Amino acid sequence: MTSFFFRLPLMQRFRPVAALAGVLFATAGLHGLAHAEQPPSFVHDGTLTICTNPTLPPMTFVKGQDVSHPEGYDIDVAQALANRWNARLSVVTMDFTGLFPSLSAQRCGLVMSGIIRMPSREKSFDAVTYQDTALVVVGRKGTPSLTSMDELSGKNVAVESGTSYITRLGVVNDALVAAGKPPMIIQQYPTEEQVVQQVLIGRVFAFVSQDVELFYRMRQLKDKLHVLITPDIPDYRHFAIYLRQNPQDLTALQSAVTALETDGNLQALRTKWSVTDPSTGNEAPSTTSSAMFDWAAFFSALTSTAFLHGALITLSVALISHFIAITLSVPIAIVLNSPQRSVLKIVLEGYVSLFRAAPTLLQLLFIWNAVPQFFPIFREQWFTPFLATILALSINESAYQVEINRAALSAVDPGQELGASALGLSRRDIYWRVIFPQAFRIALPPTINEFINLLKITSLASVISLQELLAVTQIQVARTFAFTEYYAAALVYYLVMVFFFLFLQKRVERRFAWSDRKKVVSNAA
Amino acid sequence: MQHEPTSPPMISVRGMSKLFGEFVALDRIDFDVSRGEKIVVLGPSGSGKSTLIRTLNRIEPHDSGTLTIDGKLINDKTDPIQLRCMVGMVFQNYNLFPHLSVLDNCILAPMRVRRMSRIEATTLARRYLNQVGIPDQADKYPIQLSGGQQQRVAIARALCMQPEVMLFDEPTAALDPEAIVGVVSIMDELSEQGITTVCVTHEMAFSRRIADRIIFMDQGKIVEITPPEIFFTSPKSDRAQNFLNQMLRY
Numbered sequence: 025m026t027s028f029f030f031r032l033p034l035m036q037r038f039r040p041v042a043a044l045a046g047v048l049f050a051t052a053g054l055h056g057l058a059h060a061e062q063p064p065s066f067v068h069d070g071t072l073t074i075c076t077n078p079t080l081p082p083m084t085f086v087k088g089q090d091v092s093h094p095e096g097y098d099i100d101v102a103q104a105l106a107n108r109w110n111a112r113l114s115v116v117t118m119d120f121t122g123l124f125p126s127l128s129a130q131r132c133g134l135v136m137s138g139i140i141r142m143p144s145r146e147k148s149f150d151a152v153t154y155q156d157t158a159l160v161v162v163g164r165k166g167t168p169s170l171t172s173m174d175e176l177s178g179k180n181v182a183v184e185s186g187t188s189y190i191t192r193l194g195v196v197n198d199a200l201v202a203a204g205k206p207p208m209i210i211q212q213y214p215t216e217e218q219v220v221q222q223v224l225i226g227r228v229f230a231f232v233s234q235d236v237e238l239f240y241r242m243r244q245l246k247d248k249l250h251v252l253i254t255p256d257i258p259d260y261r262h263f264a265i266y267l268r269q270n271p272q273d274l275t276a277l278q279s280a281v282t283a284l285e286t287d288g289n290l291q292a293l294r295t296k297w298s299v300t301d302p303s304t305g306n307e308a309p310s311t312t313s314s315a316m317f318d319w320a321a322f323f324s325a326l327t328s329t330a331f332l333h334g335a336l337i338t339l340s341v342a343l344i345s346h347f348i349a350i351t352l353s354v355p356i357a358i359v360l361n362s363p364q365r366s367v368l369k370i371v372l373e374g375y376v377s378l379f380r381a382a383p384t385l386l387q388l389l390f391i392w393n394a395v396p397q398f399f400p401i402f403r404e405q406w407f408t409p410f411l412a413t414i415l416a417l418s419i420n421e422s423a424y425q426v427e428i429n430r431a432a433l434s435a436v437d438p439g440q441e442l443g444a445s446a447l448g449l450s451r452r453d454i455y456w457r458v459i460f461p462q463a464f465r466i467a468l469p470p471t472i473n474e475f476i477n478l479l480k481i482t483s484l485a486s487v488i489s490l491q492e493l494l495a496v497t498q499i500q501v502a503r504t505f506a507f508t509e510y511y512a513a514a515l516v517y518y519l520v521m522v523f524f525f526l527f528l529q530k531r532v533e534r535r536f537a538w539s540d541r542k543k544v545v546s547n548a549a
Numbered sequence: 550m551q552h553e554p555t556s557p558p559m560i561s562v563r564g565m566s567k568l569f570g571e572f573v574a575l576d577r578i579d580f581d582v583s584r585g586e587k588i589v590v591l592g593p594s595g596s597g598k599s600t601l602i603r604t605l606n607r608i609e610p611h612d613s614g615t616l617t618i619d620g621k622l623i624n625d626k627t628d629p630i631q632l633r634c635m636v637g638m639v640f641q642n643y644n645l646f647p648h649l650s651v652l653d654n655c656i657l658a659p660m661r662v663r664r665m666s667r668i669e670a671t672t673l674a675r676r677y678l679n680q681v682g683i684p685d686q687a688d689k690y691p692i693q694l695s696g697g698q699q700q701r702v703a704i705a706r707a708l709c710m711q712p713e714v715m716l717f718d719e720p721t722a723a724l725d726p727e728a729i730v731g732v733v734s735i736m737d738e739l740s741e742q743g744i745t746t747v748c749v750t751h752e753m754a755f756s757r758r759i760a761d762r763i764i765f766m767d768q769g770k771i772v773e774i775t776p777p778e779i780f781f782t783s784p785k786s787d788r789a790q791n792f793l794n795q796m797l798r799y
């Protein structure tokens with residue numbers, strides 16, 4: 025116990041970075057101490073880290089503007105667990121598809137994100153049930169209820185990608201095909217609110233979800249949705265907390281959950297978030313969503329700190345990555361342009377081809393999820409999604425930038441170098457005073473193009489939980505269902521940023537009057 | 550031109566050869582150039598004229614033989630920057646820096662290499678721009694100038710390094726007769742200032758007018774070195790006679 029009190033302030037001092045996660049401090053009160061148990065091995069340095077995809081109300085979602093602080097039933101359960109183990113809670117938010125890879129890469133101790141307990145997942149991970157639920161098939165109000173899943177034959181059904189619903193619907197489809205009927209057409213969407221939206225806008229006939237979450241959506245969307253059928257599928261009756269396989273940890277977590285159940289903690293949280301009751305309202309923000317564009321929602325999104333923060337992350341990731349990329353690419357381009365063959369040149373050629381060929385998204389996922397398995401240093405706290413994104417994008421972008429620089433450098437007349445060296449200029453001056461200024465003019469337009477591209481590509485980093493502009497937008501949409509208004513606000517941010525850089529390009533190009541006889545003459549006149 | 554026979558040659562070349570792979574571009578060249586002398590190098594296309602003058606400032610390092618400039622042996626141990634401060638060069642296509650104004654073209658090397666202040670360098674540059682007859686073009690960019698004006702900027706730029714030897718590769722190739730006269734008078738002034746010039750050209754009247762001696766080259770070898778009045782009237786070699794006949798026919 026003394027060691028705990030001794031360590032806590034130290035840890036806080038050495039762990040100031042909370043950019044990726046809302047760090048919620050455990051209230052280590054008397055209550056917590058009374059129940060203190062030996063913490064499981066996934067609690068590191070007195071911190072319980074959980075991975076969650078906060079787009080699944082009321083289990084895990086963002087209620088306010090601050091996207092780094094998800095709330096919900098899962099988060100409260102995690103907090104209660106942390107309290108039992110005298111640990112602080114740290115919440116890492118990311119795309120659903122990133123959850124299990126992050127657990128493997130030891131970026132978090134637990135995945136708590138309203139995920140169904142599935143035998144297939146338990147092959148790779150241990151699971152502890154903490155909440156009963158049921159699978160539901162939901163359609164628009166007015167759609168007649170179904171008596172059997174077979175009636176979905178030939179219909180469009182939306183599900184969240186990465187979830188186990190897809191496999192389950194596959195089983196239904198196999199049965200349909202075996203019976204000679206057309207299968208369901210399954211559409212996958214990356215977030216839950218997009219799944220719901222497909223039903224609301226009438227693109228799909230139904231979506232598949234859990235009752236718990238549906239209760240929340242029903243309140244939020246008033247009477248727009250309606251349960252078509254609750255199929256009796258035993259596999260889908262429990263939500264589970266997932267952890268890396270470890271018998272001791274499993275027992276510890278199991279007994280902690282059981283204790284929370286017995287002492288009434290879980291029941292209190294169920295009531296708080298109305299997890300089991302469709303009628304009583306728990307401040308679910310009801311949407312006034314209509315066909316009309318809601319200007320107020322649009323302007324409040326536009327001026328929200330969440331959007332501003334997301335845009336700043338997008339901008340700084342793009343600027344820093346591109347700066348590093350350019351710095352790397354200039355010497356590489358010079359080496360590749362030189363006539364001599366060398367080992368270095370072959371290695372650099374390989375580097376450029378590899379990173380031009382590999383998809384950017386794959387590089388991001390690789391650096392975030394695969395690299396830590398070989399180099400544990402990359403799963404430490406300092407390696408934030410921000411750094412990981414900059415690392416991935418710098419490398420990726422430098423490969424493209426090398427090609428731009430090579431073209432620009434070889435477009436400079438070789439006589440320039442000759443003329444400069446005949447004047448006695450040093451190699452350094454030849455490059456900095458003579459060749460680079462001329463190559464810069466040629467490289468500028470394609471480089472600005474690359475930058476604009478990069479600015480937009482940062483949105484890929486939401487898969488590794490970077491809270492950039494588009495990730496923020498998605499999370500805010502999940503909260504409010506104001507698709508049009510929030511997308512429009514995000515668009516405005518992107519446009520403003522891009523137009524600013526196009527403007528900058530024009531200004532800089534004006535200084536290249538020396539390259540164009542007509543311009544110089546008219547300027548002189 | 551009177552030269553004290555005791556003064557050591559400005560440029561001294563002995564058995565110098567230059568290879569491009571297997572190809573012998575310069576074949577055991579020997580010659581001396583006195584201080585302040587004006588040498589014109591003539592010869593058919595591909596005979597190695599450009600290669601020869603490029604070896605003199607080591608833009609093309611020679612492969613064998615010796616090269617001495619102002620008494621100093623020039624080889625791979627020579628500081629190229631020192632050498633180029635002493636030997637200036639004007640290229641056929643000028644190689645002006647298009648992104649810099651005329652003045653900035655002229656002051657870049659004095660400031661960066663000779664470590665002059667901007668004011669010193671500018672004063673010097675204006676003096677040479679004046680000498681080559683374009684004092685009022687200093688603030689223009691190269692692209693705004695005529696070919697003849699660009700040629701003069703290239704000369705002024707080289708002169709700003711205050712070299713003792715000036716190398717010209719076909720300085721008149723892109724010029725009309727009037728502009729050629731201008732270059733001739735610049736070269737006269739250079740030699741009055743004691744600057745040694747080596748000039749490659751195809752212009753017969755021009756060579757006759759400026760040369761103290763003519764070096765005639767063919768296939769990487771020096772065929773003869775003669776004063777112009779002898780070279781143009783009664784060259785020693787048949788090869789030179791043929792060359793002259795062909796040149797005069799056009």
Ligand SMILES: Nc1ncnc2c1ncn2[C@@H]1O[C@H](COP(=O)(O)OP(=O)(O)OP(=O)(O)O)[C@@H](O)[C@H]1O
Pocket residue numbers: 569572574592593594595596597598599600601
């Ligand atoms: N960098 C090089 N690599 C290979 N061969 C070269 C190179 N430079 C010159 N040569 C060859 O050396 C020979 C002499 O070239 P050089 O440019 O000195 O001729 P030149 O007398 O100046 O001709 P011109 O009157 O046409 O300018 C030519 O056959 C040319 O092809």
Ligand SMILES: [Mg+2]
Pocket residue numbers: 598599600718
């Ligand atoms: Mg030549």
